Amino acid sequence: MLDQAFEALKTYKWGVDPKSIKAIQDAVVATHGDTAARKELESKLAAVLATDVPRAAKDSVCRFLKTIGTAHSVEALAKLLHDEELSHMARHALQTNNAPEAVKALVGAIEKAPKKIKIGIISSLGARGSDVPIAPLAKALEDKDPEISNAGALALGAIGSSEAVKALAGAKATDENKIAVCDAMFQCAENMLNHGKKSEAKAIYSTVLKIGPTKAAKIAADLGVKACT
């Protein structure tokens, strides 16, 4: 059944019944706890990504790898990150891959990525929330393009560390990135509060109030200050 499903991937275009590849999903579940079987399955899936199977097939492979991906499949997924059609689904698999190699692949793809894809990669790094280097996100925050700057800000907010706060506090808040920068700083402040760091959180809210927040952000900052008392 599994071999047939892999065979079906070769011609898995839009319109083909998903049942033809269901055996792969079954194998994803069945191999839980069996490292060797998982590795074999992951290797077979990663190999498919290097072939010329239809887009729908590669989409599905990325979905399977989202659950079982390790360092072994990172290289195959990383090659898709600059592919306009497949970048999103490659991120779908890499965003939740616990291997440090997945972070390296995402970070490494930022620089040469076209704008829209760059925003996606930055977003995925933020969504990981930890073990992500701050520097590339801080660089994105400083980008002249406000959409990239906003993406960098929100990713830093999602991470919420002291280092992220430094990058955000040092950034030039403009009318074009202010909503994202303020929101990111709020997320950092909440993270501080959750760790009992009231004075650090209060300092962040004070910084937001100094940069001339929007009406909504002013309300949020005032609520935040109250939460610090």
Added chain:
Amino acid sequence: MKTTRRKFLSSSGAATAAVGFPSIIPSSALGNADKPAPSNRIVMGGIGIGNMGRGDHGAFLGKNDVQYVAVCDARKGAMNQAKAKTDAKYGNKDCKTYADYRDILSRDDIDAVHIATPDHWHAQMIIDSCRHGKDVFCQKPESLTLGEGSLMVETAKRYGRVVSGGSQRVLQDYKGTVLRCWNGSYGKINSINVNVGPMSQPCNLPPENQPDDIDWEMWLGPAPWAPYNSKRCSGSYSTSGNSWRSYIDYSGGGMTDWGAHHFGGATFAVDVRELQPNKVVLDEKDGKKFVSLKYPNGIEITHNKPGVGQMHVGRDNVQREGKEVPKYAGSGGISGDFIDCVKTRNKPFRHIDYAINSMAVPHLATIAYKLNRSLEWDSAKQQFVNDAEADRLRNRARREPWQI
């Protein structure tokens, strides 16, 4: 008017200038006993205005203390119908139409939005709305994934927004059960069963010619790209393949669609709206798999337990002291409750916290079924206990350039 991401996240209120004022002020605009003056009305816009959105739109239009000024939909036909309905109500041509919801959020004159898009948009739109200082009424199911729930709750709290979910059935459909649970006549309660399904399925429908009526990129939004197919985006309430409600990228299927009502009713009846389960036990009886979701306080919600009826409550029938059953504020059902809370800043009946806690039940059950094993859930950390693989299924990457 097209709002770029650049404009959308800017603090400029320039969009307001484009709204303009009616050239003739209708007498109703001056206010009277039945019709509050404009300064006392909640100014609203609607996003996703077909199907359920049409019903919600009608409910809000019927309220004297609401002024509906804008509608948005990826389908021109639905949008234009909603504009016509709004203009007919007010006897003018002032309702603005937008293909991009960010144009509505950029308007400083709008207090609140109502969202009735497919589920894959809900988190993005709720969070964006809060960041722009809007109160929100969002159709159920409020979340598509387990992970986005806490982000919505945190953002609503951060900005002090009134955010109401949209399951009118939680209070309406299970009154008898709720009353007996809350008035103490059921005695000590230990469980409640919900029968609902199916879970959503992978979608690989073939491409069809895309009609001019739909902005396909906006319809897909943060969901994975896929070719247009009428069944993929149909708003039919079917979950058997003929609508977006059938498919993983846009919905949790019947499990979350009707499940939002049923699990919402169950969590309300047994009063665990402020909690999330900490154990998800996958079991089998008579060859059928079912899930038991156990709460820290000992309550258990079962899903599809063989031989147990819908909303059956496990109890000892020893009379206990009762408590008052919560009800809607204001008048006019769940939409009236929302409007009243926008004014009072109180928590609505289906406050986003309650909505997300109840939605956690079908999301957790779905992950257990998909992985075919029992799970432990740490609600404080919003992660599974020692189960990195299950953690991976909490979230999905958003298609660029969407980010929350």
